[in-house]
Amino acid sequence: MMQGAHISQEDLILFAMQALSEGESAAVHAHLKHCDTCPTELAQINGDLALVAMSVEQHAVPKGARERFMNRIEAAPNEEQELIGTPVVAIDTIRTSSGPSVWIPWMAVAAMLLVSILMGWHIRTLNEELRRQSDVLATEAAANSHAQEVLQLLTAPAAKRVTLITSKAKPVPTARAVYLAESGGLILQANDLEQLAAGTTYELWVIPANGQAPIPAGLFKPDAAGSASVVLPPLPKGVPAKAFGVTVEKAEGSAAPTAPILLSGAVSASGE
Ligand SMILES: [Zn+2]
Structure with missing residues (x-):
């Protein structure tokens, strides 16, 4: 994964997304400790990711999902290179010569994620409003049914009306x-x-x-x-x-x- 002196941008993204294996992750950690440029690069990636991750709920990654994700990441650059017809080159070379081209699809994905998150947030807000309104309706319905019950009790011909008085007193109107x-x-x-x-x-x-x-x-x-x-x-x-x-x-x-x-x-x- 690491060729040459520095960590590739792709690997830094995977590292930031915690998609690397334990061994790979440890190697990145070790490199970051004594490198001047990679931590800066990682900070920028984290900044972009934070924008997306800010309001996403965290869930456990399903079994095998990490492997599928890794495979797709590995496959993607090759397809791209085949399309544009450039020879396969070392990751280190891509990084210095065509860094921005890696960022364009990544930023597009991030933008789509952000749109999805915002839509999800909007739907959640609407759902909360709906729930609040039905709570109000339920409260009113409960109050109405209580009033009905009181009225029925007071007007029921079968209801027994008892006045409690001291035991020796004769009942008075x-x-x-x-x-x-x-x-x-x-x-x-x-x-x-x-x-x-x-x-x-x-x-x-x-x-x-x-x-x-x-x-x-x-x-x-x-x-x-x-x-x-x-x-x-x-x-x-x-x-x-x-x-x-x-x-x-x-x-x-x-x-x-x-x-x-x-x-x-x-x-x-x-x-x-
Ligand atoms: Zn480095």
């Missing part, structure tokens, strides 16, 4: 309201309501924080166990509430609450 002023969303869950006289209904009211008239928020009647719920009645958006109230009204409901207020709850400062 209670209700819990969840209200989001921003969207006008409201859910009321009432328990232990007294059964109503015919032709009457319970009516829920939102008492606005700005002092305006109470807003009717839905009619409801208790089931046999005294439970009832109001889920997402049509309400204006963006009305902060001061309190909620429940009254008994005539069956079709009223425009304004009729005293007495049977159940009421003030919204705390923290909004709970």
Whole structure:
């Protein structure tokens, strides 16, 4: 492999690509230690290779690949020489007389590798973007299905509604309201309501924080166990509430609450 005083350019490239055998590699190492010009040449080759190697993932070379690669490298100069009709000369002579011609195909290969790497990188970026988008979709789908589940549970006729109180107390009518002023969303869950006289209904009211008239928020009647719920009645958006109230009204409901207020709850400062 090494003819004359210096290491051929081809061998330096193979050395830089770690494609030499152990023995060959050791010989190059030994030569580089006491040579002035070959290390400079190797540094230039490494610089070119670094450009290509920068973002390439390292993989183990398949068995036999190194031999095939070596054979191809060995065969290539002969074909070239046959084509241009020059006699076979020592590698050392090629190096000094036609160095650049060795570099042209090498740089073309390097350029193609670089293009492949950049395309691979672009595809990877697109794949990452795609994965990120489907993550967002999956999160939204999960949130929607959770909301559906909550709604189904709250509105299921078969759901048992239980109010936990101190053991000695006699059950009293209670209700819990969840209200989001921003969207006008409201859910009321009432328990232990007294059964109503015919032709009457319970009516829920939102008492606005700005002092305006109470807003009717839905009619409801208790089931046999005294439970009832109001889920997402049509309400204006963006009305902060001061309190909620429940009254008994005539069956079709009223425009304004009729005293007495049977159940009421003030919204705390923290909004709970
Ligand atoms: Zn040398």
